[in-house]
Amino acid sequence: MMEILEYIGMALILIGGIFLFLGALGLVRMPDLYTRLQAGTKASTLGAMSTVLGVGLLHPDWILKILIIVIFIGVANPLSSHALARASYRKGVIPFSKNNIDKYKKAVKKQIKNLTS
Amino acid sequence: MTIILTIVFTLMAIGLILSMFRFVKGPRSGDRAMALDTFSIIITAAMVLLAHVFERYIYVDVALIYAVLGFVGVIVIARYIEGAL
């Protein structure tokens, strides 16, 4: 039983490491800020959660604090990424010109009109 | 088992170098804040993994506090960029 848990934990740690690396690679390779945000948040959140859970499976008596760390990462990291994306858009950073879809523009205009009136 | 840990630590180190590259190069403040965020999350994972290497339960506490506090600075930077602070 313990050996199976160890194998699963090691596999989770390896997957987590690969995803952390992919997140950092996406941070370098992606063309503009929003795609970089997406790569750097999704991949690295999954990677960190997976690594931490893998360590929790290797040591079953640590599982409480490990679960708290996983929940904190899962709440906090998307929150900071959301705040960054919103702030950059409001500040006037234009998305990558090859995708012409920009649905957020209308909502921002409406909100600004509501604020000023 | 040790070879997997070596591979994972190497990947994390390469990730740190890549996000440092983005931090130095990134044209806007959003890119740099994103690099800071990625930095702190990679280091959180590395700390939990090092607690496993050192076999000390107490060391998980540091990673716990890291996971909480790493994002507060990024949120404050984001609110400042927005001009809302």
Place this chain on the structure above:
Amino acid sequence: MIFIILLIIMAVLLLAAAVYSIVHRDLLFAVMGTGIVSVVLSLFFYLLQAPDVALTEAAIGIALTTIIFIITIRNTTRDEDEIIDKENEKL
């Protein structure tokens, strides 16, 4: 062996971030540089098995110092609008 290589890589990162934060003229980027310095420094203390110091560095260096510096920058000046306009013209 991997331990020593990790230490060397982290030392190089630490120096790079410190030099960046000294050299750069934009104050916000310099503050982010000090944030990275304290992140890496905290991992250093952790690797050298001093969790108390690592915890202090994490709590004070990353969160509090960065926040107080940014609030201070807000209360004084920092020119960013020009940079954004220049970048948008390029795209």
Place this chain on the structure above:
Amino acid sequence: MKNVFIIILLVVIGYFLANTFADIPFGENRIGDIESSETVAGYYLSNTVEKSKVANVITAIVVNYRGLDTLGEVTVLFLASTGLASILYRRKEEEEDVERLNLPSSRIMRTGVRVLFPSIVLLGIYVFIHGHLTPGGGFQGGTIVATGFLLMLISYKGFNTNHNRMVWIESLAGLSFVGIGIWGLLSGNTFLENSTNVGVLNSLISGGLIPIIYIVVGFKVAVELTGILDILLKIKPKK
């Protein structure tokens, strides 16, 4: 004339400094062997766990053996907070309504912060209550609590801190720190002597006075830092 005076002063100071530094032996191991219990470090390492029942030796050094230093650090923090308040608090009377935030934050952020705020405060309290068992202590725990309050302050417009209550908590915490020290004097020992050895090693109630002092320090630091951040956030930026 002024320059000559400065040069004479510098020469005198330099002479005494050189004399002082010449007495310090360089290149010698002045700490001594850590394992032997005759040196200071060896005394701390060998006697702390048996005498005062504290698992974390650093905590015992900071709070018990060097407790007077900790009192000084807390006093420095208190002076900084008081000075900042006395300089910047006047701005509030000049402008009638001080707005802390220019733009409201998004609903996602408000919800996330509402979830995170109690857990961050709880984590800070955990850190300074378990200061004698795990790494961390009063200063770190207080900083974490203040960070939680800062998250609330930057994302909610209507969230305000009660200054009267904060002043009361701070004063009570400082008074009880000094009171614990004087109680050590009254019971026939030295200032801040750890005279009550209760509890067993590695449990929550152990170490005598050390956890109580750390809880007091934690409350004091948290309240002071929250006050500093609140005052700094209320300044209007120059346009």
